[in-house]
Amino acid sequence: MSRKSLKVALLQETDRGSTSANLDAIERGLREAAAAGVELVLLQELHNGPYFCQHEHVDEFDRAESIPGPSTERLGALAGELELVLVCSLFERRAAGLYHNTALVFDRSAAIAGTYRKMHIPDDPAFYEKFYFTPGDLGFEPIQTSVGKLGVLVCWDQWYPEGARLMALAGADMLLYPTAIGWDPDDAQDEKDRQRDAWITVQRGHAVANGLPLLAVNRTGFEAAPDGGRGIQFWGSSFIAGPQGEYLAQASVDQRQLLVADVDLARSESVRRIWPFLRDRRIDAYADLLKRYRD
Secondary structure (H helix, E strand, O other), X not given: OOOOEEEEEEEEOOOOOOHHHHHHHHHHHHHHHHHOOOOEEEEOOOOOOOOHHHOOOHHHHHHOEOOOOHHHHHHHHHHHHHOOEEEEEEEEEEEOOEEEEEEEEEEOOOOEEEEEXXXXXXXXXXXXXXXXXXXXXXXXXXXXXXXXEEEEOOHHXXXXXXXXXXXXXXXXXXXXXXXXXXXOOOOOHHHHHHHHHHHHHHHHHHHHHHOOOEEEEOOEEEEOOOOOOOOEEEEOXXXXXXXXXXXXXXXXXXXXXXXEEEEEOOHHHHHHHHOOOOOOOOHHHOHHHHOOXXX
């Protein structure tokens, strides 16, 4: 990585009620970011609409769109006009009956520089994603851009050290996680605190273990469940961390926010020299990681 400093931004947003309203809000955020001298912007998971995976219903598949398609046309045009590297997150219709949760990158151009399809798909109360998304089949491959190689992963991927490690081993300069995660409103406050802290801690651990800056953006606000369930209170808390897990910027729990920070890309080299985790990996002893469980 030859360049040293990079101004980055996370756009933490709420659902505005329609795809057009959400894209309008994103456009305003991107223009604000560009005016502030930002070069790289990361958008939250499935930013075009509500988090529809709170229930299982076939009509929700109507939200999916092709890539390229209407959203990529608009977002790509903005990336080109504003000269931004832009990381987006869409519900991809690949074919009839075949859908993915897909992140894509524009490199200061309307052309798509690369895509990543979410690999780990959850199936938890109010997060019924296995009904909608086919697991990704593009692997853990960083996307080359003018600001470096971006290790883009998506939400549930955050809990798995293997994905972050494989991105690092493929030469990623940064780890980026578009996210949609929140609380069950009925949970006790101490349980809410533990969940949010765990979400932050595990990702800071990925930054530390791989000696890389990490960007994590989450949505915020309450979203009612379409089936009359309890809904989800998305906890925001988007953050940018350096290669030792240090906070460079943190967003609020409950406010829309454009979070901006300067990332020193040269620090990864310095940190890896004093903490040479990649050097000391015992790759000769890790074969059992390919097993589901060591019985």
